[in-house]
Amino acid sequence: MLKHLKKNFYLLLLIFIGSNLTAQEDTAKVKTLTLLSDQALGEGKDNSALTYAIKAKELSENLNYKNGIINACTTIGQINLRRENYPEALKNYLTVIKLQEEQKNKSGVAVSYSNVGSIYQMQENYAQALEFYFRSFKIHEELANKNGIVNALSNIGNIYFSLAKYNFALEYYKKSLEIQKEAGNKRAMGVLYSNTGSIYENQNNYTEALKNYQAAFKIQEEMNDKNGMSRSYYNMGSNFMRQGNNTEALKNYLQALKLKEEIGDKQGMAECYNKIGAIYIATNKKNEAQTYLKKSLELSKEIESMNDIKSVYENLYKLDSLNGNFKSALENYKTFIVYRDSISNEENLKKTIQMELQYSYDKKAVADAIRNEEAIKLEELKRQLEIEKKKNK
Numbered sequence: 059m060l061k062h063l064k065k066n067f068y069l070l071l072l073i074f075i076g077s078n079l080t081a082q083e084d085t086a087k088v089k090t091l092t093l094l095s096d097q098a099l100g101e102g103k104d105n106s107a108l109t110y111a112i113k114a115k116e117l118s119e120n121l122n123y124k125n126g127i128i129n130a131c132t133t134i135g136q137i138n139l140r141r142e143n144y145p146e147a148l149k150n151y152l153t154v155i156k157l158q159e160e161q162k163n164k165s166g167v168a169v170s171y172s173n174v175g176s177i178y179q180m181q182e183n184y185a186q187a188l189e190f191y192f193r194s195f196k197i198h199e200e201l202a203n204k205n206g207i208v209n210a211l212s213n214i215g216n217i218y219f220s221l222a223k224y225n226f227a228l229e230y231y232k233k234s235l236e237i238q239k240e241a242g243n244k245r246a247m248g249v250l251y252s253n254t255g256s257i258y259e260n261q262n263n264y265t266e267a268l269k270n271y272q273a274a275f276k277i278q279e280e281m282n283d284k285n286g287m288s289r290s291y292y293n294m295g296s297n298f299m300r301q302g303n304n305t306e307a308l309k310n311y312l313q314a315l316k317l318k319e320e321i322g323d324k325q326g327m328a329e330c331y332n333k334i335g336a337i338y339i340a341t342n343k344k345n346e347a348q349t350y351l352k353k354s355l356e357l358s359k360e361i362e363s364m365n366d367i368k369s370v371y372e373n374l375y376k377l378d379s380l381n382g383n384f385k386s387a388l389e390n391y392k393t394f395i396v397y398r399d400s401i402s403n404e405e406n407l408k409k410t411i412q413m414e415l416q417y418s419y420d421k422k423a424v425a426d427a428i429r430n431e432e433a434i435k436l437e438e439l440k441r442q443l444e445i446e447k448k449k450n451k
Contacts, residue, residue, distance in 0.1 A: 088114050088126040095133050108137050124157050128166070132173075139177060148177050168197035168206055175213060184217050191217065204241060208234045212250065224257045231257070248277040248286055252293060259297050267297050288317035288326060295333060308337045328357040328366045336373050339380065347377050368397035 095110035111133040118126030135150035151173045158166040175190035191213045198206030215230030235250045255270030271293045278286035295310035311333050318326035331354035338347035351373055358366035371394035378387035 084117060084121050085123055085126070088118050088121070088123055088130075091117070092126065092129045092133075095130070099133060099137070104137050104140065107133060111137070124161065128154050128157050132170075135173060139173075139180070142180070144177050144181055148174065151177065164197050165201060165203065165206075168194045168201070168203070171197070172206075172209065172213065179213075179217065179220075182220075184221055188214065188217050204237055208237045208241075208243075208246065211237075212246075212253075215253065219253065219257065222260070224261055228254065228257050244277050244281060245283070245286075248274045248281075248283070251277070252286075252289060255293060255297075259293075259300065262300075264297055264301050268294065271297060284317050284321050285323065288314045288321070288323065291317065292326070292330065292333075299333070299337065304337050304341055308334065311337065324357055324361050325363060325366070328354050328361065328363060331357065332366060332370050332373060335370075335377075339373060339377050342380070344377065344381055347373075351377065364397060364401055368394060368401065371397060 091110045091114035095107045095114060098104075098107035098110060111130045114126055115130035115134065118124075118130060131150040131153045135147045135154065138144070138147035138150065151170055155167055155170045155174070158170060171190045171194035175187045175194065178184070178187035178190065191210055195207065195210035195214065198210055211230045211234035215227045215234065218224070218227035218230065231250050231254050235247060235254070238246045238250060251270045251274035255267045255274065258264070258267035258270060271290050275287060275290035275294075277283075278290060291310045291314035295307045295314060298304075298310060299307035311330050315327060315330035315334065318330055331350045335347045335350035335354060338344070338350065351370055354366065355370045355374070358370055371390050375387050375390040375394055378384070378390055
């Protein structure tokens with residue numbers, strides 16, 4: 059009898075050890091798949107990364123291995139966001155949030171809230187984007203996570219900038235810049251100076267705009283950041299052009315173009331060619347204008363940039379009118395209209411977004427979710443939207 063009991067005990071022990079080893083092996087497989095997925099993602103091989111991540115997710119779900127599901131869904135969400143498959147990206151990020159909340163992983167939840175916010179931002183659903191960026195900010199603030207705080211502040215600032223709520227945007231950029239200065243994060247400081255300059259330029263405060271663009275350029279030059287330097291030259295060119303200072307505008311656009319050509323930024327090159335062409339139209343240098351606009355149109359068509367193509371045709375119409383080539387001017391104007399109408403009308407889109415924003419802010423859920431000074435900002439925005447609505451009646 060005792061022999062049989064011992065035999066059964068050892069048999070059960072072997073079964074237990076075997077099943078435990080199998081689970082460990084399966085978990086190890088998930089970790090390997092995750093590693094392969096991360097490696098492929100880092101090499102820009104999105105298809106391979108997605109294949110590995112999906113396998114890791116399926117195996118993790120069978121094992122109820124939550125960390126495996128979180129890692130896999132994060133990667134799947136990231137790839138789908140890049141591919142502009144927003145519903146799939148959102149589904150995966152929301153799965154991540156649910157599991158992280160179960161694990162009480164506040165830091166992870168804050169990052170995931172930011173990821174969801176970026177999806178809504180890409181969809182130009184600014185009301186939802188703000189809600190999730192504010193949620194992210196609140197958690198980072200609780201955890202005293204400075205990197206998370208500055209990222210959230212910058213994201214919120216970007217939303218307000220998109221909505222042309224420049225004073226709000228400026229406030230958040232300044233808060234973020236103060237923290238980045240303390241941390242000595244020069245790259246981020248350069249971006250924030252540039253964004254701040256853009257706000258001042260849109261407010262027609264050209265002096266402050268130039269100061270911020272120059273501050274950004276100085277940092278970028280120290281870091282030998284040619285991409286950043288080219289953006290700053292371009293921004294300074296825009297700032298001078300809006301003031302009618304074509305000499306300084308041309309000087310900066312040519313510097314921007316030189317750097318864009320060095321780094322192979324075709325989009326940037328097309329934009330610079332077009333701006334330089336526009337300056338030559340304004341200064342009555344017709345041959346030079348034709349040369350640069352032709353280069354811009356060729357490159358814009360190559361990279362299929364609808365906005366740039368539209369803008370070049372508008373300038374070609376102006377140039378032909380200046381030259382008295384009215385037949386060609388008419389054709390270019392018609393083409394400009396075609397491209398303009400094929401692109402969503404930005405102003406109508408903004409009005410739609412503001413109406414949606416107002417509707418969303420009426421929801422009690424938002425007020426409940428944001429119980430700090432940010433709630434005051436949202437209420438102020440809502441009040442301004444109501445005033446604008448009354449004015450438009």
